[in-house]
Amino acid sequence: MAITMEELRAQFYEHLQQAHAQEAFEELRVRYLGKKGEVTGLLKNMGAIAPDKRKEYGQMVNALKDEVESSIKKRIEEAHQRELEMRIAATERYDLTLPSGLSEGSYHPITLVQREVEQIFASMGFTIEDYDEIVDDYHCFEALNIPKHHPARDMQDTYYLSNGQLLKTHTSAAQNAIMRKYGAPLRAIFPGRCFRNESTDACHENTFFQMEGIMIDENISISNLIYFMKTMLSEVFQRDVKVRLRPGFFPFVEPGFELDISCAICGGKGCPSCKNSGWLELCPCGMIHPNVLKAGGIDTDKYTGFAFGLGLTRLAMMKYGIKDIRDLNSGNLKSLDQFVK
Ligand code: PHE
Numbered sequence: 001m002a003i004t005m006e007e008l009r010a011q012f013y014e015h016l017q018q019a020h021a022q023e024a025f026e027e028l029r030v031r032y033l034g035k036k037g038e039v040t041g042l043l044k045n046m047g048a049i050a051p052d053k054r055k056e057y058g059q060m061v062n063a064l065k066d067e068v069e070s071s072i073k074k075r076i077e078e079a080h081q082r083e084l085e086m087r088i089a090a091t092e093r094y095d096l097t098l099p100s101g102l103s104e105g106s107y108h109p110i111t112l113v114q115r116e117v118e119q120i121f122a123s124m125g126f127t128i129e130d131y132d133e134i135v136d137d138y139h140c141f142e143a144l145n146i147p148k149h150h151p152a153r154d155m156q157d158t159y160y161l162s163n164g165q166l167l168k169t170h171t172s173a174a175q176n177a178i179m180r181k182y183g184a185p186l187r188a189i190f191p192g193r194c195f196r197n198e199s200t201d202a203c204h205e206n207t208f209f210q211m212e213g214i215m216i217d218e219n220i221s222i223s224n225l226i227y228f229m230k231t232m233l234s235e236v237f238q239r240d241v242k243v244r245l246r247p248g249f250f251p252f253v254e255p256g257f258e259l260d261i262s263c264a265i266c267g268g269k270g271c272p273s274c275k276n277s278g279w280l281e282l283c284p285c286g287m288i289h290p291n292v293l294k295a296g297g298i299d300t301d302k303y304t305g306f307a308f309g310l311g312l313t314r315l316a317m318m319k320y321g322i323k324d325i326r327d328l329n330s331g332n333l334k335s336l337d338q339f340v341k
Contacts, residue, residue, distance in 0.1 A: 005064060008038055012068055016075060025076050032068050039065050110209050110328060113236070113316040114191050117211055120235045121189045124228065126213065127182075129190040131174035134165050143176035144252040145291040152251045157197040167195035170309055171212035172252060175288075178214070179296025184303040185217040191312060202272050202324045209312035214288065216298060216305030222255075225285055225306035229259055232310075236319060242268070244279065253286025253307060264318040273323050280318065283310045 003011075012032055019025055032039045042061045049057045107115075118128050137148075146152050156169040171192045178188050191211040198204050215224065226245070233241040241261050248258035261282045263274035270276035285308035290300045298305075313325060322328065 003038070003042075005042060005060060008042065009064060009067075012038075013071070016071060019075065020079065022076070022079070025072050025079075029069075029072055033065060039068055108328075109316045109320050109322065110312055113319055114209065114211065114312055116236060117232060117310070117312070117315070118189065118191070120232050121187075121213065121228075124187075124231070126187040126189045126215075129174065129178055129181075129188050131168075131171070131177065131190055131192055133168050133193055133195075134161065135168045135173045136165050139176055140166060140169060140173040143292065143295045144172055145289050145295075146251045150251065152249075159195050159197050168192060169196055170194055171210040172307065172309060174212065175214060175252070175292065175307065176296050179216070179293070179298055184298050184305075186305070187215045187217075189213040200326055202326070203275065203314075205313065205325045205329060207329060208325070209316075211310040211312045212307065213310065214305055214307045216288070216293070216303050218303060220287075220304045220306055222287060222306070225287070225308065228306075229283060229285070229308065233261065236315065237264070248284050248286070250284060250286060252289050252292045254289045256284070256286035259283040259285055259308075261318065265321055265323060271323075273317065280314060281311070282314055282318075283308050285309070 012028075015028055015031075019028055031037060034040070039061065042064070043058070046054060046057065122128060140158075141150075141153060142148075158169050159167040161167070171190055171194060174190045174192070178190060179186065182188065189211055190213075191209065193207060194210050195207055198206050200206060213228070215228070230241075230243065233243065243262075244260050246258045246260065248256045250256045258281050260279040262268040263271065263278055263280050265271055265273045266278065268278040270278045274280045285306065288305040288307050293300050293303065293305065313328060316322065316328065317325060
């Protein structure tokens with residue numbers, strides 16, 4: 001007795017279940033869909049079908065053909081996918097002896113900018129200092145004329161450690177130690193990583209780099225500060241950079257300023273990187289407050305000084321046209337690799 005359509009369907013799925021390799025799928029295709037295939041064979045039963053049901057029967061056979069065809073195709077794709085996953089899993093096992101695939105190592109863009117700025121200041125007689133990332137309250141705040149409960153502490157969302165120490169919120173935290181180390185006159189820069197408990201967006205990160213600079217000598221004034229800043233910026237950007245100075249409040253400088261540069265990403269037109277203002281706060285600065293000099297053991301009758309806190313991360317973004325600050329901490333070699341030097 002001829003096999004029914006339902007029986008054939010069931011039989012096909014049973015065979016499909018058992019097939020795993022490419023050849024087995026091919027065999028199935030020939031067995032069911034070939035010229036002499038079993039589905040095609042169903043049409044031979046046509047004579048036994050009542051004439052008014054033949055059209056419907058023919059359509060059902062064709063539907064079964066399509067079903068068989070697409071089921072085989074689906075299984076082939078699944079088998080491919082499985083094979084691919086197995087291959088990936090095999091290569092993802094770490095083998096430290098394998099070559100990395102990167103032909104040449106690269107410096108991080110922040111390192112590149114940091115080194116460049118260091119060279120510029122070194123050529124102007126500044127020493128380069130390093131300082132801890134974990135500091136105490138005295139160095140980060142008190143020595144900088146920010147006593148306990150001063151509202152200015154709220155400006156810096158600090159990460160406190162359980163032992164009472166904290167992650168440096170700004171490179172100014174090193175000012176006191178460096179004044180005590182060298183005394184006056186003094187020219188020093190000190191780059192460092194800073195941390196603030198901030199929510200992140202295209203221009204804010206909880207981890208970023210600053211470069212602090214201080215210059216203490218007789219007769220230091222704001223014009224010295226502006227001169228050094230402009231010299232440094234025109235060296236970094238290799239052209240005259242548009243800057244503006246606005247009053248800014250920081251307890252450790254008096255007077256204090258915000259030095260902004262025109263946004264290099266949008267050319268000053270306004271974009272997400274500069275919060276649509278066309279300007280970017282790059283370097284808060286000012287004349288060092290006498291209380292800070294005193295805390296550092298400097299004779300305030302004889303000496304004055306300036307301090308600045310250059311945003312190294314922002315400078316790197318401007319210099320290299322990096323639109324999103326988060327790319328810099330991403331560890332994504334594809335984007336960081338472009339800075340091979
Ligand atoms: N330390 C300040 C900050 O990060 C910046 C600053 C440094 C301001 C030096 C003035 C002088 O917010």
